[in-house]
Amino acid sequence: MAIRKILTKEDEILNTVCKPVEKFDEKLWQLLDDMAETLYKVHGLGLAAPQIGVLRRVAVIDVGDGLIELVNPVITNTSGEQRGIEGCLSCPEEWGYVTRPMNCTLKAQDRNGNFYEIDLTELACRCACHEVDHLDGKLFLRLVDEFVKPDEE
Numbered sequence: 001m002a003i004r005k006i007l008t009k010e011d012e013i014l015n016t017v018c019k020p021v022e023k024f025d026e027k028l029w030q031l032l033d034d035m036a037e038t039l040y041k042v043h044g045l046g047l048a049a050p051q052i053g054v055l056r057r058v059a060v061i062d063v064g065d066g067l068i069e070l071v072n073p074v075i076t077n078t079s080g081e082q083r084g085i086e087g088c089l090s091c092p093e094e095w096g097y098v099t100r101p102m103n104c105t106l107k108a109q110d111r112n113g114n115f116y117e118i119d120l121t122e123l124a125c126r127c128a129c130h131e132v133d134h135l136d137g138k139l140f141l142r143l144v145d146e147f148v149k150p151d152e153e
């Protein structure tokens with residue numbers, strides 16, 4: 001496994017729509033392993049492949065309930081609403097209030113290509129929505145309705 005460099009928002013790669021994963025091979029497993037290692041190293045909650053320069057629809061999240069590997073994730077249902085402070089590993093100095101669904105259902109594939117469905121709520125839902133946005137080349141900054149400084153929280 002290896003720690004990967006996290007790109008920051010100035011990088012054009014973060015504005016690019018990622019391509020689906022088609023091969024569930026050792027290269028994908030290496031990518032997922034590296035992403036998890038990088039996520040834990042920086043104490044993040046989620047990391048999307050474009051953040052380390054890979055334009056594929058892959059993300060990992062862990063909000064404290066264990067690692068979830070998302071390959072080709074699609075949000076199939078949402079309900080409710082939550083407004084809370086959000087940040088991003090690619091925007092290290094910026095925090096702001098973002099409104100997201102309270103609950104979502106994701107359809108995704110695991111590292112072997114098997115489809116699965118998962119229901120996420122609260123922080124896990126926020127995180128998943130944030131990561132799926134990355135796969136579509138969208139940063140959370142466009143959704144912020146009020147920026148905050150970390151020391152004002």
Ligand code: ZN
Nearest residue numbers: 087088089090
């Ligand atoms: Zn992010």
